[in-house]
Each structure stands twice: as C-alpha cells, then as structure tokens.
Amino acid sequence: MTNRTAAPLTGCAAFALVTLLACACSSSTPAAVKVTAGPEAATANACQQVSAVLADGPDPDADPVGYAEAQIIPLRRLNVPNQALRGVIGQLADAYQQFFASNGKSSTASEAVAAASKKLNSLCPGAAS
Numbered sequence: 001m002t003n004r005t006a007a008p009l010t011g012c013a014a015f016a017l018v019t020l021l022a023c024a025c026s027s028s029t030p031a032a033v034k035v036t037a038g039p040e041a042a043t044a045n046a047c048q049q050v051s052a053v054l055a056d057g058p059d060p061d062a063d064p065v066g067y068a069e070a071q072i073i074p075l076r077r078l079n080v081p082n083q084a085l086r087g088v089i090g091q092l093a094d095a096y097q098q099f100f101a102s103n104g105k106s107s108t109a110s111e112a113v114a115a116a117s118k119k120l121n122s123l124c125p126g127a128a129s
Contacts (some may be wrong), residue, residue, distance in 0.1 A: 010094035039082070046080040050089060054128055065104040068096040068113070085123050092116035092128070102106065 057070030075093040080086040095112035102109050117128035 043082045047127055048086055049078055049126055051127045068099040071096045088119045
C-alpha cells in the first residue's frame with residue numbers, strides 16, 4: 001500500500017522551505033537597524049542622539065528661552081565617546097544655560113549659542129538647525 005498524498009505534500013513542503021529561504025536571503029536589514037563598528041559609527045550615533053535632543057522641546061522660534069531651557073539637561077546627560085564632540089556639546093549646553101539665565105536678553109549668550117551651534121554642525125551636519 002502506497003501513500004498517494006505523501007508526494008504532493010512533500011513537494012509543497014519543499015517548495016515552502018525553498019521560498020522561505022529565498023526570501024530570507026534576499027531581505028535586507030533596515031538602515032536604522034544596521035550594526036556598524038568603529039569610531040565613525042560611534043560619532044554617527046552620537047550625532048543622532050544630539051539631533052534627537054535638539055529636536056525635542058518648544059519651538060525655538062516661538063519660545064527661544066523655553067527651548068534653551070529644555071536643551072540644557074538632556075545635552076549634559078549625553079554620553080558621547082568622541083572627545084571633540086563631547087566638548088562642543090558641553091559648550092552648547094553652557095551657551096543655552098547663559099541664554100536661559102539672561103532670559104534671552106544677552107547678546108553675548110546669543111552669540112555663544114550661535115558659535116556652539118556652528119561648531120556642532122561642523123561635526124554633526126544639520127544637528128543644530
């Protein structure tokens with residue numbers, strides 16, 4: 001006695017397995033999930049963190065003092081391995097602190113924010129837009 005349904009089921013199972021393997025081999029990892037190593041990757045990750053911090057908070061055009069206040073602590077809490085970037089982040093946090101303390105009325109504080117933002121953008125293009 002032979003089992004006539006075994007051959008078609010085995011063929012279907014084999015086809016499903018081949019299809020699954022082909023799909024798995026051809027799929028790509030989304031860019032946000034790709035894992036890279038090295039100092040460039042650490043800097044890129046730090047730049048993304050800085051950008052995320054600076055994107056949060058009040059609208060800087062509508063409430064510049066509130067925006068500055070909202071950035072100080074999150075910027076200081078960033079753990080950045082790149083020493084140069086860490087220094088610029090500290091300068092920006094200090095500048096925002098001065099700007100907030102002056103209630104946005106100090107031209108020196110405004111200039112410090114602009115200078116620190118420019119330095120940050122040189123290391124992380126577009127981070128401090």
